[in-house]
Amino acid sequence: MSIYITTPIFYASGAPHLGHAYSAIIADCSKRYHRLKHSRAFVLTGTDENGQKIERTAAINGATNKAFVDSRSLLFKHLWHALDFEYDAFVRTTDVNHHQLVRQVWQKLASKGDIYLGKYEGLYCVECEQYYTQRQSSDGACPIHGPIHGKKLEKLSEPTYLFKLSQYKDAVVTFYKSNPGFIQPDYFRYQIIEALNSSECHDLSISRVHGQWGISVPGDSQHIIYVWLDALFSYVTALTSAGGTVKDLQNTHHVIGKDILKFHGIYWLCFLLAAELPLPKRLVVHGWWTCDGRKISKSGPAKIISPAELATVITTDGLRLGLLSQKPLEKDGNLSVPELIVNVNSLLANNFGNLVKRLVTIAYNNFTGEISWQDTTKLSCQSELLIREVNEAIQSVDRAYQFYEFSEVCNIIGGCLSAANAYFHEREPWKKRVNADSEDHHVKETLCVVGAVLKVIVVLLKPITPKTSALALSQLNDEQNGDTWPVECKVQALRVNKPISVFERLKI
Numbered sequence: 001m002s003i004y005i006t007t008p009i010f011y012a013s014g015a016p017h018l019g020h021a022y023s024a025i026i027a028d029c030s031k032r033y034h035r036l037k038h039s040r041a042f043v044l045t046g047t048d049e050n051g052q053k054i055e056r057t058a059a060i061n062g063a064t065n066k067a068f069v070d071s072r073s074l075l076f077k078h079l080w081h082a083l084d085f086e087y088d089a090f091v092r093t094t095d096v097n098h099h100q101l102v103r104q105v106w107q108k109l110a111s112k113g114d115i116y117l118g119k120y121e122g123l124y125c126v127e128c129e130q131y132y133t134q135r136q137s138s139d140g141a142c143p144i145h146g147p148i149h150g151k152k153l154e155k156l157s158e159p160t161y162l163f164k165l166s167q168y169k170d171a172v173v174t175f176y177k178s179n180p181g182f183i184q185p186d187y188f189r190y191q192i193i194e195a196l197n198s199s200e201c202h203d204l205s206i207s208r209v210h211g212q213w214g215i216s217v218p219g220d221s222q223h224i225i226y227v228w229l230d231a232l233f234s235y236v237t238a239l240t241s242a243g244g245t246v247k248d249l250q251n252t253h254h255v256i257g258k259d260i261l262k263f264h265g266i267y268w269l270c271f272l273l274a275a276e277l278p279l280p281k282r283l284v285v286h287g288w289w290t291c292d293g294r295k296i297s298k299s300g301p302a303k304i305i306s307p308a309e310l311a312t313v314i315t316t317d318g319l320r321l322g323l324l325s326q327k328p329l330e331k332d333g334n335l336s337v338p339e340l341i342v343n344v345n346s347l348l349a350n351n352f353g354n355l356v357k358r359l360v361t362i363a364y365n366n367f368t369g370e371i372s373w374q375d376t377t378k379l380s381c382q383s384e385l386l387i388r389e390v391n392e393a394i395q396s397v398d399r400a401y402q403f404y405e406f407s408e409v410c411n412i413i414g415g416c417l418s419a420a421n422a423y424f425h426e427r428e429p430w431k432k433r434v435n436a437d438s439e440d441h442h443v444k445e446t447l448c449v450v451g452a453v454l455k456v457i458v459v460l461l462k463p464i465t466p467k468t469s470a471l472a473l474s475q476l477n478d479e480q481n482g483d484t485w486p487v488e489c490k491v492q493a494l495r496v497n498k499p500i501s502v503f504e505r506l507k508i
């Protein structure tokens, strides 16, 4: 079975920022994990390029809409390359095949009587591309963008096509009842159930007469299809670009930020039910990165560093590890570069890189890089304990990856590394009689056990830190096992290469 993991398609109105990078790294890391388990896993991404927001921003930048989205889309591609985000499909909502698909969907819904022409009056936020009710905005400001840049809502009254969302509400409620694990973490499932139980499921305005940049409504070119209907179906366009079909929606995990939960948890499901398409497998919802308590966004805060710049300062693996380890998925986290550096140094430079280097150096200098090991050799209790801890970690890290609990993955790995370092220090392999002819069992056992532990940890870390893991695998001469999830930690002969540093300590 194939697994498809999607990122949201990113608004091409601004430059990519750390919040975007977070969604992308989560999806990439999960794909790499599934590949280690030999699943056919694919990651899909792209850019959201239609709508009034793009038109306005292109005009401010003195560019044509097309030239503007072309350049913005490229910025995302460059960044994904710099962050080792290996996507399998990149969809742009200005692509012809995407336009065709969305218009087909529209025609299907219209032919079923799920779309009708009406009028919409309300308070609209161009940034969110959605209407808000008076109740949601007592002060006339956008609940999302008001606190960020004082954005006021605009009063709009316009003819619009409406989608009979209310017709599908009950089916969605039933779906949630029979699929309690659909939204992850649970915390966000309750939010959606609450929204479904409140009176917020009115029919949805799905066309705009303001602006021209988008997909026109079949048979009524005065109207442009609402960007969210357009954007959500990009997941189907992307699936087909990656070689899948609409059926694969049921094997799809959508990684999204908490701000776009309602669009996915309610609207998307209703659209799919109306279009008679399968529902996705999972919604994986993450919290925000903030800076001084404010959500990081394209417009601020000013002092926030760009993801590409940060990756050059703390390395790509450092950035990936830092963002994934520092907070549980569902929580918001305040970004502090010095804190990231301390955490990355602690796990990757000290606990991991340093142990690899010390092990390889002793084995290389004192045993010409090769230590033999008999499978029948009895291990000391101390070694047995460490091996058992690592074997348990393989199971618990596996479970944590399955549920996108990356900070837990890092905690468990950090625990194993601390145990391995303590074992190494207590046994002091550098102090014993070590030379090529020595039969010093204590030293050999220590080195082979730590080698076996590190071979496992390198692979457990690989989805998060692909470059560092590749270097460490080559130090431990274990590339052949680097593409497969470890089954167990097994002490075996050790062969190492000339020592190098697999991760240089970052400077604050």
Ligand code: MSP
Pocket: 007, 008, 009, 010, 011, 018, 019, 020, 022, 023, 048, 231, 232, 233, 234, 255, 256, 257, 258, 259, 260, 287, 288, 289, 290, 295, 296, 297
């Ligand atoms: N274009 C829509 C998504 C359509 S998907 C069919 C969109 N784009 S976005 O560019 O605004 O956001 C893309 C992703 O970045 C979302 O998952 C969003 O939650 C995430 N982030 C944007 N800012 C963020 C932070 N400050 N922190 C973490 N992630 C946040 O919404």
